[in-house]
Amino acid sequence: MLRFAPSPTGDMHIGNLRVALFNYICSIQREEPLLIRIEDTDKERNIPGKENEIFDILALFGIEYQEQQFQSNNLRFHRAMALQLLQDKKAFNCFCSAEALKSKREAAYEGRCENLAPEEVIDNPLPFTIRLKKPTHSISVSDIIKGESTFAPDEIDSFILMSTDKYPTYNFACAVDDMLADVSLIIRGEDHLSDTPKQIAIHEALGYTKKVEYAHLPILLEGSLSIKWLLEEGFLPEAISNYLILLGNKTPLEIFSLKEAIKWFDLKSLSKDPVHFDIDKLRSINREHLRGLDPKELSRYVGFADEEIGNLAKLFLEETTTLKELRAKVGAVFEPKEVPQEYQEGFDILRDLTRKAPHFDDYESYKAYLIQHSGLNEENLLKPLRLLLSGAEHGPEMNDLYTHIKNYIKEVAK
Ligand code: GLU
Numbered sequence: 001m002l003r004f005a006p007s008p009t010g011d012m013h014i015g016n017l018r019v020a021l022f023n024y025i026c027s028i029q030r031e032e033p034l035l036i037r038i039e040d041t042d043k044e045r046n047i048p049g050k051e052n053e054i055f056d057i058l059a060l061f062g063i064e065y066q067e068q069q070f071q072s073n074n075l076r077f078h079r080a081m082a083l084q085l086l087q088d089k090k091a092f093n094c095f096c097s098a099e100a101l102k103s104k105r106e107a108a109y110e111g112r113c114e115n116l117a118p119e120e121v122i123d124n125p126l127p128f129t130i131r132l133k134k135p136t137h138s139i140s141v142s143d144i145i146k147g148e149s150t151f152a153p154d155e156i157d158s159f160i161l162m163s164t165d166k167y168p169t170y171n172f173a174c175a176v177d178d179m180l181a182d183v184s185l186i187i188r189g190e191d192h193l194s195d196t197p198k199q200i201a202i203h204e205a206l207g208y209t210k211k212v213e214y215a216h217l218p219i220l221l222e223g224s225l226s227i228k229w230l231l232e233e234g235f236l237p238e239a240i241s242n243y244l245i246l247l248g249n250k251t252p253l254e255i256f257s258l259k260e261a262i263k264w265f266d267l268k269s270l271s272k273d274p275v276h277f278d279i280d281k282l283r284s285i286n287r288e289h290l291r292g293l294d295p296k297e298l299s300r301y302v303g304f305a306d307e308e309i310g311n312l313a314k315l316f317l318e319e320t321t322t323l324k325e326l327r328a329k330v331g332a333v334f335e336p337k338e339v340p341q342e343y344q345e346g347f348d349i350l351r352d353l354t355r356k357a358p359h360f361d362d363y364e365s366y367k368a369y370l371i372q373h374s375g376l377n378e379e380n381l382l383k384p385l386r387l388l389l390s391g392a393e394h395g396p397e398m399n400d401l402y403t404h405i406k407n408y409i410k411e412v413a414k
Helices: 012-029 050-060 071-087 098-103 120-124 170-180 196-205 225-233 239-246 260-266 279-292 295-299 309-320 323-333 343-356 363-374 378-390 398-412
Strands: 002-004 036-040 067-070 091-094 129-132 139-143 147-151 160-162 185-189 211-219
Touching: 002 012, 002 185, 002 196, 002 260, 012 036, 012 211, 012 225, 012 239, 036 050, 050 225, 067 071, 067 398, 071 129, 071 160, 071 170, 129 196, 129 225, 139 196, 139 211, 147 323, 160 170, 170 196, 225 239, 239 260, 239 279, 279 309, 295 309, 295 323, 309 323, 309 398, 323 378, 323 398, 343 363, 343 398, 363 378, 363 398
Parallel strands: 002 036, 036 067, 185 211
Antiparallel strands: 091 129, 129 160, 139 147
8 A cells, every 4th residue: 555645734735746646656556555644633734625625636637546534533543552552661651741841941852751650640630642662772764765764762762642632643643544554655755754763663662563665755845836826827737747757857758648657657766865846847848748738628728619729829839838828828819909009000900801801711812812902011011910810919920820710810800
C-alpha cells in the first residue's frame, strides 16, 4: 500500500500535488493500492470542505486511488495503542504543562515525568500528555532519494504521542495509521524527514517490524502556489503534472503525459537538492500541451464547440501560454472592438462592407473585394481590417485568421 496523506488545513498546493503524483505513479508501477488519508486530527487548523477540494483536484489530475480514509475515524486505535505503550512501559504520562516547559527554556524534554511513582501518576489531577520513552539507540532512515541519515536518541527525544485533549499528535497518528494500512513505501516532502525516526521509534515500540521504504522529496521552493489558482489562470492539469514530474528530475523527454511518465519514472533519478518552481517554464510547457490538444477540445476549453475556433485559438498560441489568455484573444474576435481614432473611419467602412459582402472562401478574394469597394489601398486597409477581424493591432497572419473565422465573418463584424 502507498498513501497520500494531506491535511485539510489549506488550499492544495503544488508541493502537495507533487507528492500525490509520485505516490500515484509508484503505486501503479509497483502494482500496489493507493490510499488517500485525510489527516484531520488537528481540529484547530482544519478548514471545513477542504477535503472535498482535495478529492476534486485528485480526480481532475487523473490520480486514481483504491482507498479513502479520514484519520479521525482511527481515533480509537490511536488511543488503544497509546494505552498499550503505557502498559508496556514504553510510554509514560507527563504532567508538565506547556508553559512550565517553555519557562524552563528547555531545548529538549529532560524526562522529568518518566520515573514518577505510580501514586504520583494515578492520583494526579493535572492534565497530562503521553510521551514515548526516548529510544536508547540511534535510528537510521534509509531513503531512496537522500540515502542514509542517522538520528541520535537526543534528536528523537521523549516526544508526545497523545496531547492533553486525548488526541494523537501527527507523528503518532501517522505511524499508527501507516502500520494499520500496511504501508510499504512512504513518499512525502523533505520537511518530514525529522519526523521519520520518531515514527520508526513508534513502530519499534509497538513491535511492528515491517521494513517500510521512504522517499523524502527535496524541498520545492515557492511550492505553496495553490492548484486552484493555477487552474483559474488557465494552466492545464496535464501541463502542471508534466512540469512537476520534470522538476529536478532526469526525464527522457520534456513534454509528456502522466501515462507516459509511468513507463519510465524513477524516484532514484530525482535530484537531492531543493528545486525552484519557475512559472515561466510551466508557461512554456502549458503552451506545448495546448498546441497538442485536439482542436475541438481546445474550442470547448475556450467556450465554443467548433473545430475551427480551436484552430483559431491555436494561432494565438504564438503570443499566449494559458487558457485564460487564449479566451481573452478569441473573445476579442467576437466582442465589440475598441478602435483608435486614426483607424475609426477605415474600420467603419470595412465593417459595413463586410456585413454586406458575399461569402469569400479565401482571404485574397475578400481583401480584393474590400479594396475595390472601400477606397482604401493595400497599406491603409491592413490595420483597421486586423482590428475588425481580431480586436487587436497585432497578431497572427491575416490569411490564417481569415481561414478560421470566415464562416463567422458576419458575427465578427457585427
Ligand atoms: N498530513 C501531513 C502533511 O500534509 C502528512 C505527511 C505525511 O505524508 O506523513 O504534511
